[in-house]
Amino acid sequence: MPFTLETMEEIASLHGEPAWLRKRRRSSFDAFERLPAPSRIDEEWRRTDVSGFDPGQYSKLEHLDGQKLVLPSTLPPGVILKPLRQAAQDHPDLVEPRLFSLVHADRDRFTALHAAFFTGGTFLYVPDGVVIEQPVIGQHFSHEGGTSVLPHTLIVAGKGARFNYLDEYIAEDGNEIGYRSGSTEIFAGEGSQVGYVAVQKWGRNAWHFADQRAELQKDASLRLFNVTLGARFSKTRVEATLQGQGADAELKAIYFASGEQFFDFHTLQDHQVGNTRSDLLFKGALQDVARTVYAGLIRIEKGAARSDAYQANRNLVLSDHAKATSIPMLEIDNNDVRCTHGATVGPVDPLSMFYLRSRGIPEATAKRMIVQGFFGDVLDRIPFEHARALVEAELEARLG
Amino acid sequence: MATVPKVDVGTDYKEKYGFFVPEDYVFKAKRGLNPEIVKEISWMKKEPEWMTKMRLRSLEIFRKKPMPKWGADLSVIDFENIFYYLKASDKQSTSWEDLPPDIKKTYDRLGVPEAERKFLAGVSAQYESEVVYHSLQKELTAKGVIFTDTDSALRDHPELFKEYFGTVIPPADNKFSALNTAVWSGGSFIYVPKGVRVDVPLQAYFRINAENMGQFERTLIICDEGSFVHYIEGCTAPIYSTDSLHSAVVEIIVKKNARCRYTTIQNWSTNVFNLVTKRAMAYADATMEWVDGNLGSQITMKYPSVYLMEPGAKGDVLSVAFAGKGQHQDAGGKMIHVAPNTTSTITSKSISKAGGRTSYRGHIKIYPGATNSKSFVKCDALLLDDESRSDTYPYNDVDAENVTLGHEATVSKVSDEQLFYLMSRGITRSEAETMIVNGFIEPFTKELPLEYAVELNRLIQLEMEGSVG
Numbered sequence: 001m002p003f004t005l006e007t008m009e010e011i012a013s014l015h016g017e018p019a020w021l022r023k024r025r026r027s028s029f030d031a032f033e034r035l036p037a038p039s040r041i042d043e044e045w046r047r048t049d050v051s052g053f054d055p056g057q058y059s060k061l062e063h064l065d066g067q068k069l070v071l072p073s074t075l076p077p078g079v080i081l082k083p084l085r086q087a088a089q090d091h092p093d094l095v096e097p098r099l100f101s102l103v104h105a106d107r108d109r110f111t112a113l114h115a116a117f118f119t120g121g122t123f124l125y126v127p128d129g130v131v132i133e134q135p136v137i138g139q140h141f142s143h144e145g146g147t148s149v150l151p152h153t154l155i156v157a158g159k160g161a162r163f164n165y166l167d168e169y170i171a172e173d174g175n176e177i178g179y180r181s182g183s184t185e186i187f188a189g190e191g192s193q194v195g196y197v198a199v200q201k202w203g204r205n206a207w208h209f210a211d212q213r214a215e216l217q218k219d220a221s222l223r224l225f226n227v228t229l230g231a232r233f234s235k236t237r238v239e240a241t242l243q244g245q246g247a248d249a250e251l252k253a254i255y256f257a258s259g260e261q262f263f264d265f266h267t268l269q270d271h272q273v274g275n276t277r278s279d280l281l282f283k284g285a286l287q288d289v290a291r292t293v294y295a296g297l298i299r300i301e302k303g304a305a306r307s308d309a310y311q312a313n314r315n316l317v318l319s320d321h322a323k324a325t326s327i328p329m330l331e332i333d334n335n336d337v338r339c340t341h342g343a344t345v346g347p348v349d350p351l352s353m354f355y356l357r358s359r360g361i362p363e364a365t366a367k368r369m370i371v372q373g374f375f376g377d378v379l380d381r382i383p384f385e386h387a388r389a390l391v392e393a394e395l396e397a398r399l400g
Numbered sequence: 401m402a403t404v405p406k407v408d409v410g411t412d413y414k415e416k417y418g419f420f421v422p423e424d425y426v427f428k429a430k431r432g433l434n435p436e437i438v439k440e441i442s443w444m445k446k447e448p449e450w451m452t453k454m455r456l457r458s459l460e461i462f463r464k465k466p467m468p469k470w471g472a473d474l475s476v477i478d479f480e481n482i483f484y485y486l487k488a489s490d491k492q493s494t495s496w497e498d499l500p501p502d503i504k505k506t507y508d509r510l511g512v513p514e515a516e517r518k519f520l521a522g523v524s525a526q527y528e529s530e531v532v533y534h535s536l537q538k539e540l541t542a543k544g545v546i547f548t549d550t551d552s553a554l555r556d557h558p559e560l561f562k563e564y565f566g567t568v569i570p571p572a573d574n575k576f577s578a579l580n581t582a583v584w585s586g587g588s589f590i591y592v593p594k595g596v597r598v599d600v601p602l603q604a605y606f607r608i609n610a611e612n613m614g615q616f617e618r619t620l621i622i623c624d625e626g627s628f629v630h631y632i633e634g635c636t637a638p639i640y641s642t643d644s645l646h647s648a649v650v651e652i653i654v655k656k657n658a659r660c661r662y663t664t665i666q667n668w669s670t671n672v673f674n675l676v677t678k679r680a681m682a683y684a685d686a687t688m689e690w691v692d693g694n695l696g697s698q699i700t701m702k703y704p705s706v707y708l709m710e711p712g713a714k715g716d717v718l719s720v721a722f723a724g725k726g727q728h729q730d731a732g733g734k735m736i737h738v739a740p741n742t743t744s745t746i747t748s749k750s751i752s753k754a755g756g757r758t759s760y761r762g763h764i765k766i767y768p769g770a771t772n773s774k775s776f777v778k779c780d781a782l783l784l785d786d787e788s789r790s791d792t793y794p795y796n797d798v799d800a801e802n803v804t805l806g807h808e809a810t811v812s813k814v815s816d817e818q819l820f821y822l823m824s825r826g827i828t829r830s831e832a833e834t835m836i837v838n839g840f841i842e843p844f845t846k847e848l849p850l851e852y853a854v855e856l857n858r859l860i861q862l863e864m865e866g867s868v869g
Binding site: 323329330334346 | 781
């Protein structure tokens with residue numbers, strides 16, 4: 001197992017990481033060694049086969065310095081935006097209590113590995129009342145195959161802060177093999193408004209694991225959007241905890257799986273207090289022999305009266321051999337709520353197809369138009385223009 | 401399959417004949433579960449050797465299988481402290497006076513006749529419907545229909561029995577089907593020949609004697625090509641049972657063009673763990689309908705399923721669950737699409753009250769090759785107060801082309817608008833709530849025979865008043 005304690009110490013010392021972070025890496029490493037590999041008896045992994053994945057094969061860590069940050073031309077005073085490891089040294093008071101407090105290192109072997117060896121990643125701190133008009137963009141590149149790229153994003157929004165952030169995971173070689181994980185923790189303070197978009201475009205043979213978790217205080221609003229296009233295997237957890245009254249989380253995603261791609265999504269809308277709202281919509285199209293698994297849970301805690309939660313997963317199956325699994329779950333412990341969920345799996349609607357064909361549109365074009373239309377209503381929910389244009393262009397390119 | 405009974409004295413002599421018969425020649429029930437008890441059950445029933453062996457093999461499987469980790473908490477079941485087989489004479493020990501007062505009160509309020517009450521409470525074994533049963537039996541026999549208890553079927557129709565028993569739900573299916581196969585007793589056996597339609601719903605009620613309300617019932621229904629039968633088990637009035645574990649297995653085979661409807665109204669007393677495996681195989685153009693109501697018990701785990709084996713098969717589950725104080729109803733349905741052009745629907749309605757918990761748990765699996773299949777699942781939950789809980793766990797796996805699958809669920813409380821409307825018409829709050837709940841489960845009630853529907857409505861009324869359980 002080349003992901004060793006020595007490698008880990010090396011990463012830490014190379015960059016002069018503070019003692020608390022080293023200690024944390026070490027305990028994550030212990031968890032990694034201790035935790036068993038997920039087995040098919042585990043409900044979460046029943047349909048998700050990781051038996052063919054050996055992270056040890058990709059233990060060379062790429063670009064320890066993190067990523068390219070596309071900074072807005074001017075940053076308001078007080079805003080901290082720097083590589084996460086740099087921030088750990090410079091602002092331990094802000095980073096130490098939060099890092100891996102939402103995404104727990106000991107949740108499973110892969111989160112533990114990520115927490116022990118994470119390299120790149122961004123820290124963004126926006127103080128109370130500060131607004132950043134232009135979006136902040138973190139681009140995570142992988143330059144070569146056979147390596148690991150493990151960036152971690154930590155976002156802290158102060159009271160009433162308002163900004164948009166985009167994480168872009170980009171492979172230079174579209175066919176690269178490797179281990180990728182991109183995890184994100186978001187602390188949305190009272191009354192803050194945070195837009196977060198993650199666009200995953202790793203190479204088609206990569207293994208990708210992502211844990212995104214947000215915590216929303218009173219009246220905070222989060223608009224989180226995922227786009228999953230790359231990797232042979234991609235497992236993404238998207239979780240939001242609504243901790244303060246009036247919190248509002250919108251969790252949306254689109255995915256387009258083709259070839260032999262396998263995508264897994266696990267989501268959680270955790271309403272801990274009342275008068276909170278969450279709205280989830282995951283839409284995906286599947287082609288060729290691709291497979292997708294969606295499993296989501298709305299959890300309404302006992303006291304969370306007058307919560308409003310919505311959860312939907314829609315799958316458009318474009319080929320004969322693609323497979324989609326959809327498991328939308330509810331656990332409702334309070335009666336004064338509004339909760340609805342729905343799931344659909346289906347082919348292209350023959351009526352729509354007939355309509356388009358009867359207008360003289362060739363079948364391939366008609367199919368593309370239907371797919372575009374299918375994604376259309378979610379694309380409108382991408383929180384800011386830059387990301388929207390990017391995602392539209394990506395989809396356009398992939399639909400051909 | 402022809403059976404040649406093997407007489408091989410010597411090798412398995414001890415296993416077959418080496419049991420100990422008590423001096424007074426009366427079977428004394430013992431608690432606990434071991435090969436001796438299983439052998440004794442089989443011996444008591446004078447079963448053929450293959451059944452004894454199957455029971456013993458199932459016991460092994462039961463031992464090996466772990467307890468399910470999902471669903472309700474079953475850790476409190478003490479398998480060693482249960483009577484696995486009781487003769488009729490052992491069962492009638494309960495007296496009317498010993499019944500819990502709430503059960504007696506419910507009988508009163510429901511207006512259940514005295515004789516029927518005693519029967520339901522397990523106090524008496526006789527029930528007037530025997531007369532009905534005898535005239536019905538004559539009619540059925542004329543048509544070639546077999547309707548009997550499962551023990552007699554094994555004795556009287558061994559070939560038919562052996563051909564189908566354990567084929568839909570093999571012992572190794574799950575821990576509780578293994579337990580049932582090891583210690584089963586009672587239940588119904590129905591065979592409907594080709595093209596025969598049974599117009600009267602067959603009710604377990606009709607042929608019940610004290611032996612019937614077993615803990616480990618085993619029901620087997622075979623609908624031959626083009627036939628139809630409607631079977632009803634249970635009843636709306638609460639059934640008092642001192643046994644804490646009930647684990648039944650129901651197997652149904654619906655052949656080409658046949659239709660079977662199986663209606664259950666489960667209302668065990670609230671000390672009972674009710675863990676049931678129900679499954680049907682539906683062949684070409686056949687229809688299987690489960691109408692399943694769960695009102696009683698402490699914990700119910702039950703997911704009636706239909707395997708759609710050949711093109712054109714159709715499966716339907718209509719399920720209602722009511723969970724009051726201390727109850728957990730973990731119910732739902734499964735539809736396994738194996739063949740193309742198959743369709744299925746699951747409709748689930750659940751109501752939780754006074755801290756009760758209802759869970760819908762379902763699985764739609766569409767295998768490769770089951771093209772042009774359609775499946776639709778709808779779950780509605782009503783939470784009557786903020787102590788109660790409702791969960792939905794639907795698993796949808798689509799592995800075939802051109803399949804349409806939909807799932808929808810809502811969780812809500814009794815709406816203020818509806819309440820306001822009714823109350824503004826001078827109806828009291830509790831009456832209004834009852835009306836709304838009755839309206840909510842109406843899609844279920846209207847599928848029931850009239851007398852059941854009436855009783856169910858009355859029962860919901862009682863539950864809503866909080867006077868029961």
